[in-house]
Amino acid sequence: MALYDRPTMRDRPSFTARWVASQRAHLERPDDVHGNADAERRLYEGLAGWLGIARLDRARMRRRTEWFDAATVDALASGVKQVVIVGAGYDGRALRFKGDGVRWIEVDHPATQADKRSRVDDLDVPTSHIAYAPVDLSHEDLDGALARAGHEPAEATLLIAEGLLGYLRHETIDRLFAVLRRRSTGDSILAANFRVLEHSRWIGDRVGRAVLDGILNVVGESRKSTFYEGVAERLLGDAGWTVIRHLVSDHDRFDATHGLFVLARPSAP
Numbered sequence: 256m257a258l259y260d261r262p263t264m265r266d267r268p269s270f271t272a273r274w275v276a277s278q279r280a281h282l283e284r285p286d287d288v289h290g291n292a293d294a295e296r297r298l299y300e301g302l303a304g305w306l307g308i309a310r311l312d313r314a315r316m317r318r319r320t321e322w323f324d325a326a327t328v329d330a331l332a333s334g335v336k337q338v339v340i341v342g343a344g345y346d347g348r349a350l351r352f353k354g355d356g357v358r359w360i361e362v363d364h365p366a367t368q369a370d371k372r373s374r375v376d377d378l379d380v381p382t383s384h385i386a387y388a389p390v391d392l393s394h395e396d397l398d399g400a401l402a403r404a405g406h407e408p409a410e411a412t413l414l415i416a417e418g419l420l421g422y423l424r425h426e427t428i429d430r431l432f433a434v435l436r437r438r439s440t441g442d443s444i445l446a447a448n449f450r451v452l453e454h455s456r457w458i459g460d461r462v463g464r465a466v467l468d469g470i471l472n473v474v475g476e477s478r479k480s481t482f483y484e485g486v487a488e489r490l491l492g493d494a495g496w497t498v499i500r501h502l503v504s505d506h507d508r509f510d511a512t513h514g515l516f517v518l519a520r521p522s523a524p
């Protein structure tokens with residue numbers, strides 16, 4: 256049984272979510288006239304603590320944030336009024352990019368979401384545009400949770416899955432992509448990222464991967480799936496999504512991986 260599956264781990268907020276969000280506090284980013292970037296920054300600063308010491312490669316975090324910020328800015332500019340962030344963690348985009356009449360739905364594991372909600376409540380800013388869908392994606396019903404949170408499948412949606420998919424098994428990702436597809440109009444858009452394993456050239460690559468996986472095991476958030484070249488596109492395609500734009504970046508020599516960022520639209524029926 257993976258560590259993340261242990262009942263004790265289900266009861267505590269995500270360490271990786273906190274770590275990633277705290278690093279966004281240091282980035283220059285776009286904002287929105289209706290939003291409150293300062294509230295988002297205060298949310299992240301409250302998460303920092305000693306985690307600030309252990310920064311991800313800054314350039315990598317910047318590129319990742321830029322990809323998902325651009326997807327958000329573009330979707331809102333094109334008139335999308337509904338955003339679903341799956342595995343939202345402490346993502347503060349609903350505060351920063353609020354938009355005019357945009358409804359935001361955040362999906363995450365109940366333990367992380369409860370902690371995030373109380374931190375957002377403490378900011379003392381308007382939050383009626385944000386709805387929460389507490390779900391353990393590995394065995395709970397995402398479709399029902401989105402419906403209860405007010406997601407409207409007849410309206411275009413921006414769907415965000417940032418830094419999430421490696422923590423889910425392939426069969427869970429299949430189900431997730433299929434549910435999101437069923438709840439999407441033709442002009443909805445899915446933004447997601449994957450850590451892709453390159454062909455391992457020597458034992459050092461495997462050691463590098465084992466070290467990073469070991470760290471995740473220690474914090475109780477073990478990786479549940481690996482993506483080799485072409486796997487992400489296949490998972491998306493099988494669930495009815497067509498990649499319309501992608502970016503390959505951050506080739507990492509330590510563990511022979513790279514980042515894959517995609518934007519996908521529902522495939523034509």
Ligand SMILES: C[S@@+](CC[C@H](N)C(=O)[O-])C[C@H]1O[C@@H](n2cnc3c(N)ncnc32)[C@H](O)[C@@H]1O
Pocket residue numbers: 269271272273275276341342343344345346362363364367390391392393416417418419422423
């Ligand atoms: C690395 S964090 C990324 C958080 C956020 N997307 C961001 O980029 O700041 C991974 C997130 O996935 C969530 N997650 C992992 N497994 C999950 C599951 N089975 N069900 C729901 N959420 C899950 C964690 O709670 C955590 O918030």
